[in-house]
Amino acid sequence: MSTALAVRLFLSSAGESNDAVIVGDIYSADLTGDTRRNILIPCGDSPKPTSYPVTPGRYLVSATLPSGLVLTENAVAVEGEETPVDFVMTDSPYETHSWQYLMGNIEPSRVYHSPGRIPLAESIASRSMVAPLAEPDGFVPETAVDLTALATWIGDSAPTTWSFASMLALAGSGSVPPVAQRIARGEPRVLPAPDVSVDAVTPLYRFGPNGPVAAPDVPVGERQFLVVEAAGSVRLVTLPLPWGNREIEVLVNLRQSPTGSAVAVTVRDPAVGAGLAYMSQGALDTAAQLFTDVEGMLHSKFRNPLGAAAGAYVLVGTDHSAGETHWDPWLERLAEGFPWLSDGAILRAVRLLRRASPETQQARDGLIEAFDRGIPFYTLGLAWLIDGLSAFPDDPECVRRLDEARRLSWLADIREPFLILDLRQGSA
Incomplete structure (x- = not known):
């Protein structure tokens, strides 16, 4: 058997496929071994490791997460053996959110479930959609936050509303009629909370080529949108549909996400x-x-x-x-x-x-x-x-x-x- 490092990254089990691939590097820690740049690291609840041949010695293996965070693991490659290098990211606040956690769109469990307090950044640019004044220590009591949101799906939007002028007009107008009605060619649909068993602070909406997953198929147009409203804030979300036969996820984070984004869209495509x-x-x-x-x-x-x-x-x-x-x-x-x-x-x-x-x-x-x-x-x-x-x-x-x-x-x-x-x- 050749000398190799077998690299993978574990995610929380979501009861479904949560496979992905991220990029990393292998560096020689003693400067006598091999260096391999831009290795591909499989991710999932039980991913098959990818083996990279190296010469015996000490190594530092890094994994660059989509959020920009870099994880590192030390490893000693032994002559004639395949040495496992396992990264672990199983501390997603919910198993259903493990993909979002890998992408950096939600906090780790220890932060998310901290009792009675919700982390909010002080800068306006990084605040969530619901951001009351923080206490001197930088936190906001959970009881002070209105943790409700409304999501409205637009399956068939009018092409005239895609223009820059129309979008700027939406931003400068009042709340009547609602944004969804102004850009929908058909009837917009208010979506129910995706999963009542999960805290409504971070609802996760899933869409297939023909709109919301598990919803009856309805005719869709060339562009689909989602309107997210909370505490007077309104976000208009571009839905990248259809993406072949892959689903997309929209995470609404009424707390504070590490990226600072209150709404995040990801494509559940394991390859890209x-x-x-x-x-x-x-x-x-x-x-x-x-x-x-x-x-x-x-x-x-x-x-x-x-x-x-x-x-x-x-x-x-x-x-x-x-x-x-x-x-x-x-x-x-x-x-x-x-x-x-x-x-x-x-x-x-x-x-x-x-x-x-x-x-x-x-x-x-x-x-x-x-x-x-x-x-x-x-x-x-x-x-x-x-x-x-x-x-x-x-x-x-x-x-x-x-x-x-x-x-x-x-x-x-x-x-x-x-x-x-x-x-x-x-x-x-």
Whole structure:
């Protein structure tokens, strides 16, 4: 048997598949062994470890979580043996929230279940949707917080409401009629609490291609949204549906999440779910380790255009080719094939701008087209759109659109991979 380190990460058992893959490194602690960068670490309640051959010696193994937290374990590789290296993250506050805990969207059990107190950050930017004044020690008594939220699903939204102007108007309007009714083409649906056995402070909503899991199938449109309301605060959540046959989760954290996000969206895709979180950090090189078949994702756009767009963000963001590549035509087809997906037009335009010989007029027209399609699905797309429009400071059409895009970015939670807009602040 060869000398190797067998690496894995344990999550709480949720009674269902909670498999994922994250990125890590192996370093030689005595400077005489092997160093392996960007290893892939399987996660789950009983994950099969991945074995990495090394020479005998002492090692430090690290695991980079999607939240940015880095876990480390020491290991001694023995000649001819496979040494286990087990990371443990089984202290999720609820087993059903183990995926959210891995992504860094919820507190560990010891903090979450601390008796009678709810952790809240002092900065406005990090507060939850429900944030009364804290005591001098930085905590808020649980009895002082209104821990209720209302979630309304919009399965078929009107395309006219996707525009930047419409979204800015929602943020500047009152509460009558409700936000959900203003953007829904059909009848919005108020969702029941997902699980009465779990504390309502952090409800977890699950969605499949056709809307809420376990709900009767109803016709859905090209864009689905979720409106979350609590204590006068209103968040409009972009739902990345459909994502093939994968489910997505929306966590509403009325306490304080480690990321500072009151609402978090994750895709339960074991291969690239964590990669989407790395993307939101701007760690595209790390995300690329999980998007191992980026070109395949882009090529299979007709099965999962949202996944193809994610792969394209990684591909465009990490590629340094001077000229045209073989995948540029795929970007063209992604942009042309899905007019409801402004991200496709953004990617094509940014790619044209980043070439060694930029095609500025085509890029300019593409950015205007992307803006006119409506708000993107990805927060990164909004940032790239703003960056692209900024390249045309003397073009009145670009300047007008740039102003609206910038104002919308002030409402966006830039810590999240998918666009979440803070339309109205209440007590937070």
